[in-house]
Amino acid sequence: MSSGPAYGFYGDDFTGATDTLAHLARAGFRTMLFFQPPTDAQLDAAGPLDAIGVASAARAMAPLAMKAALLPAGARFAELGVRILHYKVCSTFDSSPELGSIGAAVSTLRGFFPNPLVPVIGGQPGLQRYCAFGNLFAAGSSTAGGEAPPVFRIDRHPTMSRHPATPMQEADLRLHLQDQGLPDMGLIDWRHYISAPGHLDAQVNGRIESSCPAVLFDVLEDAHLAPIGRLLAQRSTAVPLLAVGPSSVAQAWAMATRPADSSTYVASPVDASQGPRPVGPVFVFAGSLSPATNRQIDAAHSYSRVEIDPAQVDTGSLERYLDDIVTLLRSGKNVLTFTSRTFDQASARRDDTTRACAALVRRVVTAMRPRRICIAGGDTSSFAVQALGGWGLSYVGAISEGVAMCRLHADVEELDGMEIVLKGGQMGGGDFFERLLDEGTAV
Structure with missing residues (x-):
């Protein structure tokens, strides 16, 4: 379906999925988030869409349950002609081999999106999540007086290191994801974004030729998302691509592909901006x-x-x-x-x-x-x-x-x-x- 949505995202929880929905809608893309792979009737009701999402509780599932949920979703996204499928994870990447395994998601979905590049985008600066040389950092709580909150390595973060279900005990995302079935990940660190044109492509090709199962991309600031977005857009044109990360994946893709004038966004028939606002408690x-x-x-x-x-x-x-x-x-x-x-x-x-x-x-x-x-x-x-x-x-x-x-x-x-x-x-x-x-x- 060449006229179908180019971008698809599968949220491993509902809160994060709505964040991705928001980024795409604000960038001017007609976007709808579904609770199951959408039926033809639901797509007809929504009207023309540029991006579609499916929200789930995958981060709270064991690998077998994840596979059972992801297989029909991956098949539906592929059937609709999606060029890039974003497996949306929490910006803190909290997961484990037993619960919400990111590796299990990649192994299930990659068959539907066979591009040899599987980019993993670390960091979402808007949420004060940063990835540097493969290590993930996150801001703590706001301090009094409006000062910038302290930033912690994720395995020393006062909350995420003590998460009741999936405590983060490793900051290097390559090692963290290795335990979930993604060994020998490649890394593109932030210095490659400021090099000469063509350098980033060459670095990515080198990682693919080394048979890396996935390639981790640093993100320290929003400016780093632009070259990543161009790479995602170019690479997904020929062969459908699976990408992993927080909403920064959608931000990067939007930077490269957004409508020329996103201020003229045309709402879909069921867009939330239409109709009277409800009243009451x-x-x-x-x-x-x-x-x-x-x-x-x-x-x-x-x-x-x-x-x-x-x-x-x-x-x-x-x-x-x-x-x-x-x-x-x-x-x-x-x-x-x-x-x-x-x-x-x-x-x-x-x-x-x-x-x-x-x-x-x-x-x-x-x-x-x-x-x-x-x-x-x-x-x-x-x-x-x-x-x-x-x-x-x-x-x-x-x-x-x-x-x-x-x-x-x-x-x-x-x-x-x-x-x-x-x-x-x-x-x-x-x-x-x-x-x-x-x-x-x-x-």
């Missing part, structure tokens, strides 16, 4: 236990709060929490529901906990449709959005860097058009939840 569910989310909860003064112990979310307690939340929403109050700060996520049955929280979100939305909902936490977001029963998201605007406001598309009238914000645990400033109450968005 805001509902937030915070399942993340990150320090950044903790500070945002503490600063959320415009909400009635409901604290839950997810380990105790059984049939009986679910009704009690549900009644409290719905009663507050019906009285017009904004509601912030959050998991107990003392909850030991590492020792709990993780899937059971996230599914229970997702069921609670679904029942709140069914009982009392809020005008806007926000779900904080990568895995919590993935399970909760799947539980809602919609089929896609389109872009409305940005709340903060790395966090998009979207509109839910569903066949159920009560859900269709609801505004939804998915926030990773580390994303957003201290006043993030307060900013959700604004009628407009900060794009």
